[in-house]
Amino acid sequence: MKITINGEPHEIEQGLSIFDLAATLELAPDKIAIERNRSIVPRSTFAETRLCDGDHIEIVCFVGGG
Amino acid sequence: MVDEPLVIAGQVFSSRLIIGTGKYETYEQNARAAEAAGAEIVTVAVRRVNLTDKDKPLLVDYLDPKNYVYLPNTAGCFTADDAIRTLRLAREAGGWDLVKLEVLSDQKTLYPDMAETLRATELLVEDGFKVMVYCSDDPVYARRLEDAGCVAIMPLGSLIGSGLGVQNPVNIRLIVEQSDVPVIVDAGVGTASDAAVAMELGCDGVLMNTAIAEAGNPILMASAMKHAVIAGREAYLAGRMAKKRYADPSSPLAGLI
Numbered sequence: 423m424k425i426t427i428n429g430e431p432h433e434i435e436q437g438l439s440i441f442d443l444a445a446t447l448e449l450a451p452d453k454i455a456i457e458r459n460r461s462i463v464p465r466s467t468f469a470e471t472r473l474c475d476g477d478h479i480e481i482v483c484f485v486g487g488g
Numbered sequence: 489m490v491d492e493p494l495v496i497a498g499q500v501f502s503s504r505l506i507i508g509t510g511k512y513e514t515y516e517q518n519a520r521a522a523e524a525a526g527a528e529i530v531t532v533a534v535r536r537v538n539l540t541d542k543d544k545p546l547l548v549d550y551l552d553p554k555n556y557v558y559l560p561n562t563a564g565c566f567t568a569d570d571a572i573r574t575l576r577l578a579r580e581a582g583g584w585d586l587v588k589l590e591v592l593s594d595q596k597t598l599y600p601d602m603a604e605t606l607r608a609t610e611l612l613v614e615d616g617f618k619v620m621v622y623c624s625d626d627p628v629y630a631r632r633l634e635d636a637g638c639v640a641i642m643p644l645g646s647l648i649g650s651g652l653g654v655q656n657p658v659n660i661r662l663i664v665e666q667s668d669v670p671v672i673v674d675a676g677v678g679t680a681s682d683a684a685v686a687m688e689l690g691c692d693g694v695l696m697n698t699a700i701a702e703a704g705n706p707i708l709m710a711s712a713m714k715h716a717v718i719a720g721r722e723a724y725l726a727g728r729m730a731k732k733r734y735a736d737p738s739s740p741l742a743g744l745i
Contacts, residue, residue: 428536448542455534455581460573462580480536482577484547486518487533487563488508488648488697 423475434473441468443479454483489725494692496670497586497618497639499557503528504687505717506559506672508697512706515550521700522551524710529557531588531695533564534578553582559620561588566601568608575617587612588642588674588695590622598648602629606636613637622674625659627666634669641667642674642695645686649698651678654685664690680709680716687720688728 425432427447434443440463444451456463457480463471473479494501506529512518522530530551538544560578562571568591575587591608593601600623612619613636620640621633630641643663646652653676654660664671670692677683677696686694694717703709 428539430539447537447539449537453546453548453581454537455577457573457577462576464580480577481539482534482581483537484532484558484560484578484581485535486509486512486515486547487535487561488510488531 423473425473425475425477425479427479428481438473439469440471440473440479443473444468444481447481449481454481456481491721491725494670496620499586501528501557503714503717504693504721505683505713506531506693506695507700507710507713508695509533509547509551510563510697511701515545515547517706518547518701519550521706521710522556524707524714525700526714527556527710529559531559531561531697533561534574534581557586558582558584559586559588560584562590562608564592565590566592566594566604568604568611571604571608572611572615575612576615579617585616586618586620586639588620588622589638600624600644602626605629606632609633609636609638620672625656625663627659627662630663630671631666634667638669640670640672640692642672645673645676645682648675650676651682651699652676653678653682654689657685657689660686660691661689677713680712683713683716684720684723687717688724690724693717 423436459478494504503526505525505527507525507527508531509518562574565571571591589608591601591604593599602624609619609621618639621638622642625643645654672693672695673686673691674695677699683694700706700710
């Protein structure tokens, strides 16, 4: 199925959770925050939150800034 | 005379210098500058993760959030809605509710949009955030921000990244006198004397990024800023001498040969 991650189209397997997605992208769950269709996905629910076709995902982290 | 510590939203800090983490050559240099500055709070930005370059260094691996208070900012946000969205993500990523709000008006000046800033402050306070607000040096808006429940007022000394120092010391002083929350000059500091000027006006702290990051030797400038903030604070507490129009000899006139 097709989802959008940080503005870019991605093709992923059916039934993946947010937790699986982070693992696939090699991202440490404790260093990121994720928004799905403009709603925050609490870290505690990464494993149980299943991705759906057409989801818009934003994955952010802290970077240097003033 | 022992100074009182800086208290922001109930958190006690011994350093009055807050530094940014942008524009450094490396995060490693940034970490050394933070140490030289004696900073306890560092501002950080929230951005999309880099999905293509996974080996890119991470800020948290150099400036440990266990050793520094991370102050997530909303740099690059031009509406209250964008700023709130960014800070909600920051709260989820780090678990912190102490944040730096900045809602900007245009790319050329990065001047704060005060109507949007006030609106965002109200909404963030309602949502449980402890909001330190980057703002103009307008005492009326500063009062409104305090009434809205912000935990620190952070007027600009001059434009972000300009290094022009404190351009309106009279307004900064008015804000200091009227505020019951800490006042921290944010933006505009170019060199150590600018930081000292801000502190001599009675500000509770100074926040800076470019003045250190773009110095010829950022580590040495970080150390200079640490001393300048302490010097300015002590001068403020000591109370400066009165200015006079004519000379006043320091040596006694009596007993001259």
